[in-house]
Amino acid sequence: MTSAAKSMFVFGIYLLSLSMSCLFWPNTVIELIGIGEPGDASVFIRFSGMMALFLAIYYFAAARKDQSEFMWWTVYTRPLVFAFCALFVLTGVFPKVAIFVGIFDMVTAGWTYFALRAQAGA
Structure with a gap:
């Protein structure tokens, strides 16, 4: 497996973990990221979990390919x-902790970018 493929696999694991959390423990996710009261948004969180599962696949x-x-x-x-x-976060829609989701996406996208560049140069 190439380094770029490994980065995608790791991101897939992240998405799978996120999706399972949203699907099976939506109220916990709501409490952790502070986007509402438990129960209020559980349908939306579960739907988001389903979409994250499809992305993980x-x-x-x-x-793999x-x-x-x-x-x-x-x-x-x-x-x-x-x-x-x-x-x-800046507009107050999400609490500050939500920025860590974006940071993880940036870091793993950077890993994929540099791996693909190295692969192209090889």
Whole structure:
């Protein structure tokens, strides 16, 4: 498995963990990130968990097949998670802890970017 594929696999594990948390413990997720009262948004959180599960499957498949084109797409889109999280934190929609979600996306997107560049140069 290439380094870029490993980065995608690791991100897939993150998405799988996030999805399972949202699907099975939505109220805990709501409390941890402070986006409402437990029970109020559990349907939305579960729906988000389902979408994260589907994304995790895409990331695992891309890693397994070493789909560099898909990997490049994620390099350009994952930093947008940080941008949106930062915007939501700055406008008071999300608590400050939510910025860590965006930071993780930025770091792993950077890992994928540098791995793909090294792969292209090899």
